[in-house]
Amino acid sequence: MAIHKLRRFVGEIASLVDSAIDSDTGEAELLEQGAHALRELIRVDDWLADAYAQPSAERYQQFLLYADPRQRFSVVSFVWGPGQQTPIHDHTVWGLIGVLRGAELATPYARNDDGSLRQTGAEVRLEAGDVEAVSPAIGDIHRVRNAYDDRTSISIHVYGANIGAVRRSTYAPDGLPKPFMSGYSNETLPNI
Numbered sequence: 001m002a003i004h005k006l007r008r009f010v011g012e013i014a015s016l017v018d019s020a021i022d023s024d025t026g027e028a029e030l031l032e033q034g035a036h037a038l039r040e041l042i043r044v045d046d047w048l049a050d051a052y053a054q055p056s057a058e059r060y061q062q063f064l065l066y067a068d069p070r071q072r073f074s075v076v077s078f079v080w081g082p083g084q085q086t087p088i089h090d091h092t093v094w095g096l097i098g099v100l101r102g103a104e105l106a107t108p109y110a111r112n113d114d115g116s117l118r119q120t121g122a123e124v125r126l127e128a129g130d131v132e133a134v135s136p137a138i139g140d141i142h143r144v145r146n147a148y149d150d151r152t153s154i155s156i157h158v159y160g161a162n163i164g165a166v167r168r169s170t171y172a173p174d175g176l177p178k179p180f181m182s183g184y185s186n187e188t189l190p191n192i
Helices: 003-021 026-043
Strands: 061-067 074-080 095-101 103-111 117-119 124-127 131-134 141-146 153-159 168-171 177-180
Touching: 003 026, 003 061, 003 074, 026 095, 026 131, 026 153, 095 103, 095 124, 103 153, 124 131
Parallel strands: none
Antiparallel strands: 061 074, 074 153, 095 131, 095 153, 103 117, 103 124, 103 141, 168 177
16 A cells, blocks of 8 residues: 555645635635645555445445644545435535545535525536535535445545534435534544
8 A cells, every 4th residue: 555645645735725824815726736636646546545445335434534633624535335325415614526436426506595405517427536626615515426336436535624523514405404523434544
């Protein structure tokens, strides 16, 4: 396993977060440059330890790979068993999603003035190597699912907080929010 790739990536994201704090273009620049760094990380699939790539028959897994000590960002692997999906949910912080293995389908939503939800575009297919951004500024409500019914898919996510500890919401089709905190599936962290 080439754990040095994850270590280098974490350092790049930390530098980008530091720069974004001092920049007028802040989040937009962070998302653009962070997407480039994430594409590099997922370009070659030889670094994710098996412990953070195991599906569960019950539900998708969210494995913490790194949490910034100041809670400014986190890096996680999402492991999707065949046919698994999230409910409609938000993030409340910026995020980058890059597909490492397999493929994902994401359906974007937005809130109407009356609080109900509407789908804002077609379902987007992300293949291995593709990266997508979310944030409250550009849209951060979606439903994600494994594009395959017969195999596992894995994506790497970077969020602008310790996402497992962020109070977020899932949404019923009528837009009614239900608060949740996702937590993580793992009990140990990689030694980067």
